[in-house]
Structure formats: structure tokens, C-alpha cells
Amino acid sequence: MQEIRSLGVIGAGAWGTALAKHLAEKGLEIHLWAHEREVVDSINATHENRVFLPAVPLPHSLTATASLTEAIEQRDGILFVVPSHVTRLVLRKMAACLSRPIPLISATKGVEEDSSKLMTQIMDEVLPESMEQYLMALSGPSFASELSAGKPTAVCLAGRDAQLVARFQAALMTPALRVYGDTDLIGLQLGGALKNVMALAAGVVDGLGLGHNARAALITRGLAEIVRLGAAMGADPRTLYGLSGVGDLVLTCTGSLSRNHTVGVRLGQGESLNAILGGMQAVAEGVRTARAALGLAQRHQVEMPITQEINAVLFEGKSCRKAVSDLMERDAKPEKGRI
Numbered sequence: 001m002q003e004i005r006s007l008g009v010i011g012a013g014a015w016g017t018a019l020a021k022h023l024a025e026k027g028l029e030i031h032l033w034a035h036e037r038e039v040v041d042s043i044n045a046t047h048e049n050r051v052f053l054p055a056v057p058l059p060h061s062l063t064a065t066a067s068l069t070e071a072i073e074q075r076d077g078i079l080f081v082v083p084s085h086v087t088r089l090v091l092r093k094m095a096a097c098l099s100r101p102i103p104l105i106s107a108t109k110g111v112e113e114d115s116s117k118l119m120t121q122i123m124d125e126v127l128p129e130s131m132e133q134y135l136m137a138l139s140g141p142s143f144a145s146e147l148s149a150g151k152p153t154a155v156c157l158a159g160r161d162a163q164l165v166a167r168f169q170a171a172l173m174t175p176a177l178r179v180y181g182d183t184d185l186i187g188l189q190l191g192g193a194l195k196n197v198m199a200l201a202a203g204v205v206d207g208l209g210l211g212h213n214a215r216a217a218l219i220t221r222g223l224a225e226i227v228r229l230g231a232a233m234g235a236d237p238r239t240l241y242g243l244s245g246v247g248d249l250v251l252t253c254t255g256s257l258s259r260n261h262t263v264g265v266r267l268g269q270g271e272s273l274n275a276i277l278g279g280m281q282a283v284a285e286g287v288r289t290a291r292a293a294l295g296l297a298q299r300h301q302v303e304m305p306i307t308q309e310i311n312a313v314l315f316e317g318k319s320c321r322k323a324v325s326d327l328m329e330r331d332a333k334p335e336k337g338r339i
């Protein structure tokens with residue numbers, strides 16, 4: 001079995017940089033592609049990504065490039081970590097540089113806004129058919145800053161080919177990063193994307209100062225929505241009770257490091273979405289995913305009241321307090337509906 005020695009990492013935001021650092025420190029040869037020239041120069045000249053992961057020293061063996069071809073050619077695999085709204089664009093450019101099928105792992109957490117497609121579904125559309133068995137996705141509770149500091153982190157890698165998943169699990173694992181394996185690509189990606197929508201809602205609850213009871217209720221009923229939609233889309237509910245569902249919900253709905261949670265807090269405190277996003281360079285995936293999730297809920301005829309209310313807050317100017325009272329005053333329901 002061919003050893004994995006060299007990887008291309010596409011996307012030098014906080015997460016792409018943290019993964020690249022982690023793997024370069026493990027001894028893999030890592031070529032990190034960045035969209036911004038400034039980021040390439042910062043990493044190569046100062047061994048720091050001053051734009052997206054400041055104050056984290058990067059190993060000197062880690063090199064950045066502005067050339068997609070250079071990042072992916074002759075590699076044993078690719079980690080794809082660009083935000084969901086530019087995934088299709090970057091994949092199209094990457095497709096032109098691919099000379100053979102190559103293992104490709106999406107570490108992006110989002111749903112495409114217009115199409116409501118998951119990242120590997122976009123990959124299926126844009127890349128040659130021969131890539132189908134090579135596609136994987138990585139997800140789970142993982143703040144870039146904590147992995148960068150070597151703090152223990154556990155995630156899950158899913159793909160259609162269990163043997164390939166096992167090879168990459170071994171390649172990514174270190175004493176600081178534990179990687180579980182699975183074959184449920186849909187469930188894993190859905191959990192990672194929809195937790196961002198719930199993190200926004202949990203942030204609103206916190207921004208309004210509604211307390212611990214409300215936040216716990218939000219997480220639990222948010223999970224119920226995610227599991228309902230997941231089941232309708234063919235996901236294994238157990239995936240959503242795992243790292244990429246419950247694990248990431250707990251992290252981002254309670255962790256102050258979450259960008260999505262922070263956006264929610266600021267909305268709850270009365271700031272407008274435009275003002276919040278206008279001052280952010282980092283991505284809060286939940287904003288676009290909220291709209292895409294509503295599209296999926298309608299398509300699959302699944303009730304997703306929290307998702308519906310967060311959409312109304314984000315895009316229809318509904319007040320956060322009214323959204324909360326509308327959720328609280330819905331008709332009485334059984335706790336365990338059909339999944």
C-alpha cells in the first residue's frame with residue numbers, strides 16, 4: 001500500500017493553515033495554496049499566516065504557493081478547505097490542473113447557497129467521474145486555534161471507499177488529533193454544516209441573555225431538526241449523534257471561539273447582519289447555510305422551525321425576541337416525532 005508522504009492543502013484560512021501546520025509537524029510534505037498573495041508571502045517569509053491565523057508559528061518545512069498546479073501535482077492527496085461559497089469556483093480551476101484521479105478530502109463545512117448541495121456533491125458535478133471513489137470529507141468539533149496549540153481534538157473522516165478512509169485516517173492522526181472513520185458522507189457533511197446554523201441561533205439566545213435552560217433546549221431541538229433532515233436525505237442518524245453532529249453542536253453552541261456563535265450573539269444584542277459581516281474577514285458559514293438548509297427542508301418536506309426562525313432574523317428583519325417567542329408558542333408537540 002502506497003505511503004502518504006505529500007499533501008496539497010487548498011485554502012489557507014484558519015482551518016487550512018491549522019491542518020497544514022499539524023501535518024507538516026507530523027513530517028508530511030505540505031504545499032499550502034492560498035487565494036491571497038499577501039498570505040503566500042506572509043507564510044513563506046515569516047512562517048506565520050498573519051491574516052487568518054495570526055500569532056501561530058508555522059514550521060519552516062511548510063511552504064505556501066499561489067499556484068494550484070504546484071499545490072496538487074505529484075501529491076498523494078488533497079485537503080480542500082475553502083469556504084463553501086467559493087468551492088465550485090476553486091474546484092473548476094483545480095479540475096483543469098488534475099492529470100489523474102487523486103484522493104480529495106473536503107474539510108469545508110457548508111451547503112452551497114443556490115443549489116443546496118453538499119461539498120462532495122459539488123465535487124461529483126465538477127470533477128471527472130473517475131474521482132468519485134476518491135472523495136472524502138472531514139468534520140467534527142475542531143477550532144483551528146486549539147488544534148494549532150496542540151490541544152487534543154477528535155474528528156471523523158468519511159468516504160465511499162473504506163480502505164482509502166483507513167489509509168488517510170492513519171496519515172492524519174497524531175497524539176493531538178484522533179481521527180475516526182466512516183462511510184456516511186451525507187450525514188457527516190450535513191452535521192458539520194447545520195451545526196453552524198444552530199450555533200447562530202444559540203448565539204442569539206446568549207446575546208439576548210436568555211440563560212442556560214434556553215441554550216440547552218436550543219441545542220437539543222436543533223439536533224432534532226438536523227436528524228430529521230438527515231434521515232430524509234439518507235444519512236445514518238448515528239452519524240449525527242457523533243462528532244459531526246452532537247460533538248460540533250456542543251462545541252459551537254457553547255464555545256466563545258465560534259465565529260457563528262459570535263455572529264448570533266451580536267445579532268441578539270441588536271447589531272445588524274450587514275454591520276457584523278462588514279467587519280469580518282473570516283467566514284461564518286451558518287449565514288449562507290441557513291438559507292440553503294431551508295431549501296433542503298422544503299424539498300424534503302421536513303419541519304425545521306429553528307432554521308426557519310433564524311432565516312427570518314437574518315434575511316427578513318424579524319426581531320430576535322419575536323423569533324424566540326414564536327418558537328416557544330408553537331403548538332404542543334410530542335418530543336420524539338417520526339424520523
Ligand SMILES: NC(=O)c1ccc[n+]([C@@H]2O[C@H](COP(=O)([O-])OP(=O)(O)OC[C@H]3O[C@@H](n4cnc5c(N)ncnc54)[C@H](O)[C@@H]3O)[C@@H](O)[C@H]2O)c1
Pocket residue numbers: 011012013014015016017034035036052081082083084086090107108109110142143144145281282283284285
Ligand atoms: N476556523 C475553524 O476553526 C474551522 C474548523 C473546522 C472547519 N472550518 C471550515 O473550514 C472552511 C474554511 O474556513 P477557515 O476558517 O479556514 O477560513 P477563514 O474564515 O479563516 O478565512 C477565509 C478563507 O476564505 C478564502 N477565500 C476568500 N475568498 C476567496 C476566493 N474568492 N477564492 C478562494 N478562497 C477565498 C480565504 O483565502 C481564506 O482562506 C469553512 O467551511 C469552515 O467552516 C473552520
Ligand SMILES: O=P(O)(O)OC[C@H](O)CO
Pocket residue numbers: 109140141142143144196199248251252257258259260261283284285
Ligand atoms: O468558528 P466556527 O463557528 O466557524 O466553527 C469552527 C469549527 O467548525 C468548529 O468545529
